Amino acid sequence: MGALDLPSQAVCIETRHAKRLCLRHDDIELPSCIDSTRLQLQLSQPVQSPAVWHEDDNDGHFNHRPGENLTPRYKILRQMGEGTFGRVLECWDRDAQELVAIKVVRSAEKFREAARIEVNILRTLAENDIRGTGGCVQIKDWFDYRNHICIVCEKLGPSLFDLLQTNNYHPMSIDLVQEFGRQILNSVAFMHSLRLIHTDLKPENVLLAATEYQNTLNYEAPISNKIKLIDFGSAAYAGGDCFSVVSTRHYRAPEVILGQFMIYQGVFHSSNHCTHAEALDTHSKYELFLSIMWIFFLLSIFSGFGWSFPCDIWSVGCILVELCSGEALFQTHENIEHLAMMERVLGPIPVHVIKRSMYKSGKYFKYGRELNWPDDSTTKDSIQAVCKLPKLRNLVMQHADHSAGLLIDLLERLLKYDPEERLTARMALEHPFFRELPRR
Structure with a gap:
């Protein structure tokens, strides 16, 4: 997530803790233990109609209330955190009968596009971690809901x-x-x-x-x-x-x-230029190498490579x-x-x-x-x-x-x-x- 707004409780903690939280303003996830009694009470509440509609806030964040549905499958329990890219909601998955964390991305197209990339990365991680030993959060599902991309992941504990x-x-x-x-x-x-x-x-x-x-x-x-x-x-x-x-x-x-200029060996090893260069003579290879070096030099200046x-x-x-x-x-x-x-x-x-x-x-x-x-x-x-x-x-x-x-x-x-x-x-x-x- 992007930079999170600090929870209201932060103002109550002692000065040293408050100063520390203010310094660490980027990407703070806020998971916490959930009280089993509170959870049972929330799950026993009547199911809200999935047709309940709230306008997004001025920043394109999804507005919600505890007890409402995020599609008929997921019941919203509470908000776990908020960041630049959206809000993280703790939800009850009625089909799987388990708690999940759902990242509800802001509706602006730039955030939607970034979310699509994140979904692809999470799916790549999951597909390559069949045994579950990779140590990365597991994506369970994703869907588009009222112009918000929602990424469903396993519910984890505190950081x-x-x-x-x-x-x-x-x-x-x-x-x-x-x-x-x-x-x-x-x-x-x-x-x-x-x-x-x-x-x-x-x-x-x-x-x-x-x-x-x-x-x-x-x-x-x-x-x-x-x-x-x-x-x-x-x-x-x-x-x-x-x-x-x-x-x-x-x-x-x-x-x-x-903003250092450096060429990592792995980049060249994966470069298509190197494959084509194998068919060239020594002089052409050298010219190609200089051209690639120049390209990476320009990248280092203009895009911070x-x-x-x-x-x-x-x-x-x-x-x-x-x-x-x-x-x-x-x-x-x-x-x-x-x-x-x-x-x-x-x-x-x-x-x-x-x-x-x-x-x-x-x-x-x-x-x-x-x-x-x-x-x-x-x-x-x-x-x-x-x-x-x-x-x-x-x-x-x-x-x-x-x-x-x-x-x-x-x-x-x-x-x-x-x-x-x-x-x-x-x-x-x-x-x-x-x-x-x-x-x-």
Whole structure:
């Protein structure tokens, strides 16, 4: 989904939580446990006529009331969340006799077209995950209702962000970090094997399968650690049409900010040009190679080409740090401050990475090798926000115990500035940090 309006309850939580929610304004899903008594009462209410009609609101969102029908098959129980693309409703499926989550997309044609793409992606994921081990939300159905595309998915539990919030942002145990990290990487590896890039990985988009918690040593832990990735509305196929800026700010990779020019080997391997080139002589091949390089160079300038599968890996690294520490690693909304935070935590950006940037001089860097921060316009608040951040090693050591060294090594490999040097999801799963992980 797109950026969600915060629930009214957000104003009641303590200041630290409110500030945190305001910073994280993109794509927040709001699933929660459902009270069984309330559910029975709602299901026992008289069935509303499917002919009940409400005009869309001024933004093209579907208007509804609890107890009404979304087609005769689905009874609306409550609204779970709202975003740029539409609203997510918890519904009762009368045919399957189960709860489902239905994403009701706004009626404007641009949102309808985006929803069609998302449906195709979800169907691709489902068709390639017959055994159900891919770790991505399962689409059950989709339909067009009163000019709104409705995507029916399995009903899942709260997100990892909800789990952190429930526990007052207390760091998770190293065992949970291992377990969730392994599952997230497994899901990412599955997606990447299908040439799909999620582009918006974050704790809000990782949902627990279970809806209930159990208290363990003063920590509200889920009754099951199984998780699934959701929200493929921003997903893209490698080499396909894409936006120049992707990912929610806190989890955005440096190459997205820098607009780097880089050619990923997989793009060339899948290119039809390479197939035709096999029949050409060496000179023609060289000319073709230069032409392709020029095309990709222009793409890097005019459409922001420069991110691919590794941007998901960076996001996973940021998620693992957050689970380990209880706090988002890079809490900022400014590009230059974001880069400064990266350097504070991870060290200087390598010169060869800067040279591939669209902004290697002037905007972000001086002399093509040094970050132009702080400058005369930098505020004291910005300087304090950057300077308070510890080095990655020190940050992990504050929260991890016996596995700190292995976790630090994994994170350093996931958070490489150069995307070509980052681990792939499959490689990360072979890291020693996961070797002794108990499989639940």
